[in-house]
Amino acid sequence: LAKTTQPISMDSYEGQEVNITCSHNNIATNDYITWYQQFPSQGPRFIIQGYKTKVTNEVASLFIPADRKSSTLSLPRVSLSDTAVYYCLVGDVGNAGNMLTFGGGTRLMVKP
Amino acid sequence: SQTIHQWPATLVQPVGSPLSLECTVEGTSNPNLYWYRQAAGRGLQLLFYSVGIGQISSEVPQNLSASRPQDRQFILSSKKLLLSDSGFYLCAWTPTPGHTNYGYTFGSGTRLTVV
Numbered sequence: 365l366a367k368t369t370q371p372i373s374m375d376s377y378e379g380q381e382v383n384i385t386c387s388h389n390n391i392a393t394n395d396y397i398t399w400y401q402q403f404p405s406q407g408p409r410f411i412i413q414g415y416k417t418k419v420t421n422e423v424a425s426l427f428i429p430a431d432r433k434s435s436t437l438s439l440p441r442v443s444l445s446d447t448a449v450y451y452c453l454v455g456d457v458g459n460a461g462n463m464l465t466f467g468g469g470t471r472l473m474v475k476p
Numbered sequence: 477s478q479t480i481h482q483w484p485a486t487l488v489q490p491v492g493s494p495l496s497l498e499c500t501v502e503g504t505s506n507p508n509l510y511w512y513r514q515a516a517g518r519g520l521q522l523l524f525y526s527v528g529i530g531q532i533s534s535e536v537p538q539n540l541s542a543s544r545p546q547d548r549q550f551i552l553s554s555k556k557l558l559l560s561d562s563g564f565y566l567c568a569w570t571p572t573p574g575h576t577n578y579g580y581t582f583g584s585g586t587r588l589t590v591v
Contacts, residue, residue: 398579400579406584407583407584407585408520408582409582410581451520453579464579464580465522466512466519466520467519468518469519
């Protein structure tokens, strides 16, 4: 299982772009990179997933360099409601029984 | 569409009492099922996972057990709760191979306080 390293916490202000980087040096060929968002007392929810290059959806972008040893979650123009913990997961979600290990995540605090 | 149900939402139990948390998934078949625990302010710890009925794998030796009596039902149990069993318990599922998926879908969680 690929181990991930993320900053423990980040602060930002409303309207700013936030970039959270995750390191995963031992990512395997079949591994995907998935980011989750968790609010207090709720289960994590899927934000975005990618394999390589750039992926964009309505809430975020995910940048993955060619060597795939890191990835960056980009949240455009954050609001107070984006205050949450963000987890980076790396693994082959398609394999039965594959266990993805959640690290400590990055606690994002958005200030007014 | 697929949904996951987890109950109860909160639970306060005395030390030494039994525990049974239930999780069910709808709208899919043969999912992989997981139980996670999250201590206050911490990350998620995988407790058990299951790839099929009656098939349980444990990640961490502990005072808990899991069972999968039906394809879309996953139960977390304990015969005698300890104070250290307090935490936020999350059930999750992922599709089996061959399905388009985006990783985990989590339930809403159960906040367990052992007193």
